Amino acid sequence: MTAVPGAFCLVLHSHLPWVPGHGVWPLGEEWLFQAWAESYVPLVAELDSLAAEGFRDVLTLGVTPVLAAQLDHPRMRREVGTWVGLWEQRARELGFSPAQSRREAAEREYAAAARTASQLESRWSAGGSPVWASLRDNGIVELLGGPAAHPLLPLLQPSFVDVPLRAGIDDAVWRLGARPRGVWLPECAWAPALAAPLSAAGVGHFVVDEQTVRDSGGHPHAAWQVAGTDLVAVPRDLDVTNLIWSSRTGYPAAGAYRDFHAREEYTGVRLWAITEPDVGEHRKRPYDPAAADRQLEHDVEHFVGAVRERLLGLHEAHGRPGLVTAAYDTELFGHWWHEGPDFLGRAIRALAAAGVRVTTLTGAIDQGLVAGELDLQSGSWGAGKDFSxxxxxxxxxxxxxxxxxxxxxxxxxxxxxxxxxxxxxxxxxxxxxxxxxxxxxxxxxxxxxxxxxxxxxxxxxxxxxxxxxxxxxxxxxxxxxxxxxxxxxxxxxxxxxxxxxxxxxx
The missing domain is CATH 1.20.1430.10 (Families 57/38 glycoside transferase, middle domain)
Structure with a gap:
């Protein structure tokens, strides 16, 4: 297919606060184990598959230093294996159900747990850092750095901002062997006072919310050089991002997908499809992988069409290539949206087949998809788009x-x-x-x-x-x-x- 002018960037932000030793369930270490087994492991498996097929510059991945520390933590590496073993055991228990649909669900669940256990024992055997570094070194992802434990930088004392920022970047160098070119600003929170410490720390680019750029007089269809600096801010495109991100109308809310909240009483296995919004388990349909797969194909096709039409429209309207950036929390894919990692893999393949250039933030900037200088004002991706x-x-x-x-x-x-x-x-x-x-x-x-x-x-x-x-x-x-x-x-x-x-x- 004819190449589409411009580029698409997928940015994933991976973060959890420090939880080792601070509770297990329902609050504490269980958060880490769920995200690790249900999001990070399947995401990396999908990226490895794309790499084997020859894909490069697939996405930009932020892993906060505090999360990286937990994925390298010796006890957490042992305990996540135990957690997955208990997952396998719960699936076995469900397999004794007299209901055929539950036995089928148990078989699927056990297979998923066994795959995860195998991945943890092989790909993840030395912790997270070797995994992230290999993806970066093989040109599959760009890794973003960030401040140590995810503080909201604009609310820090001016003389303290550089402390967590430099500590986080230094930690990335220590764990991953290279200094990141870009960073993820926690909560996409930016203020003009951050320009100096970011520049001093050697930061090249970061992600901001679309509204931050619009409030500053710009648009979200390109990156922007922050006026008076060498920093480049890349806004997320909310119309495209919300095709997935919106809790009510995004793809993960489709009735055929597996319901996150509804669990079997004794084993905790998720047996039901979403079916309809806000209905109880007695009105939900059993989860049907074939129906979910058909929905996934539909949503991938819709997403690729939306990105392609967006880029074509930008080129036609402005006479120059545009940039579409979609940014999400990594944990949405797999943990909250069971089918999410599969969606990402299919979408990347389908975008390439449709002539859309998929690249990293660095790739887009190096391609020249920077609109010009912008006097970037304060903002975040939080409610109200401020710091409230x-x-x-x-x-x-x-x-x-x-x-x-x-x-x-x-x-x-x-x-x-x-x-x-x-x-x-x-x-x-x-x-x-x-x-x-x-x-x-x-x-x-x-x-x-x-x-x-x-x-x-x-x-x-x-x-x-x-x-x-x-x-x-x-x-x-x-x-x-x-x-x-x-x-x-x-x-x-x-x-x-x-x-x-x-x-x-x-």
């Missing part, structure tokens, strides 16, 4: 406490430096900074504002704040032995960044 999710009335106390955490860290490090106590690496300061990173995670305010797992989110934020202040007090009081012991105890659970040297980032 993370500083609004429901979480104003969290935002206030986070400000004082940063101030105490900056004051403490200034005092330690002035006293000449930073000549050698200090584990108490390394752990203190790690605890600060965990406390500043954007996830806690997001969950509280959304009314989801509010108690867990508040408890986590309070725990990290309390531990930070307790350790900071020991340091300030000169109780070095007690500080070292306390840091060692905290590190048994929360040492996400073992190569972090607080002296460099203080």
């Amino acid at each position: 999710v993370w500083e609004g009335p429901a979480v104003a106390d969290l935002a206030h406490e986070n400000e004082w955490l940063q101030r105490r860290w900056l004051d403490l490090m200034a005092a330690e430096r002035a006293a000449g106590r930073l000549q050698t690496r200090r584990r108490d300061l390394d752990q203190l900074l790690t605890s600060l990173f965990h406390a500043l995670s954007s996830d806690w305010a997001f969950l509280v504002t959304r009314g989801q797992s509010v108690d867990y989110a508040r408890d986590r934020a309070e725990l990290h704040r309390r531990e930070f202040h307790a350790l900071a007090q020991l340091v300030e009081d000169g109780r070095s032995d007690d500080a070292a012991l306390t840091a060692a105890r905290m590190g048994l659970r929360d040492n996400a960044f073992p190569e972090l040297d607080a002296r460099i980032h203080g």
Whole structure:
């Protein structure tokens, strides 16, 4: 088929806050195991298949440093295998059902669990970092970096912004062996004050929301150079993104797809199709893989047509190639939308067959799909397209406490430096900074504002704040032995960044 002018970029953002040692089920480590087994493993399997078929520059993949740390964590690597083994056992139990439809579901579920176990024992045997690095080194994906534990950068103190940013990029270099050219800004949150620290950290490009660009006088059909800098902002195209992203009208809401919420009472296996919105299990149809496959073919065809027509229309209207960027949370594919990884693989193949160039963010920028300079104003992809999710009335106390955490860290490090106590690496300061990173995670305010797992989110934020202040007090009081012991105890659970040297980032 004739080549379509322009390019399509798929961007996936992979992130979970630090959960090892912070609960198991329903809140805590179970989140990681579900995302790992249901999203990351099948996504990588699909990417490996595309690579074997000769595809390159398939998508841009962000893996936050705090998630990368968990996928490399020795205990988490063992425990996810145990979790998958229990998944196999639940499928066996369901296989004793007298209902044929349930026995068939058990067979499918057991096969999926066995495939996942095999992948974990082979492809993932050394953790996540070798997987991501191999995909990058073989030209399959572009990897994005990001700040250490997903803080909302525009809400940080100006003198602190570069601390999690540089720590996260350094962690990516340590784990993956190369410095990323682009970063994922947590929550796509941008403010003009970020230009200087991003540039100083060597960042080349990042993703922003379409509305951020429109509010600044631009459009979402190309990348934009941030005025007065070498930074390039790439907006997501909401019309195309929402073909999947919309919870009500997106493809994952189709009645034939497997329902995420409805589970068999004793085994937890998902037996039903969505059928219709907001209906109980007694009105849902049993999940039919053949019907889901037909729906998937329809949705892939529709998606490819939408992207193709978008690019053709942009070229006809403006006389130059356009860019369509669709950005999503990785966990949507597989965990929330069971058929999602299969959709991605089919869509990539079908787009290429339809003459659409699929590439990475770097590929699009190098192709020259940059419209010009733009005085980019503040914005995010959160509700309201501002920062209210993370500083609004429901979480104003969290935002206030986070400000004082940063101030105490900056004051403490200034005092330690002035006293000449930073000549050698200090584990108490390394752990203190790690605890600060965990406390500043954007996830806690997001969950509280959304009314989801509010108690867990508040408890986590309070725990990290309390531990930070307790350790900071020991340091300030000169109780070095007690500080070292306390840091060692905290590190048994929360040492996400073992190569972090607080002296460099203080």
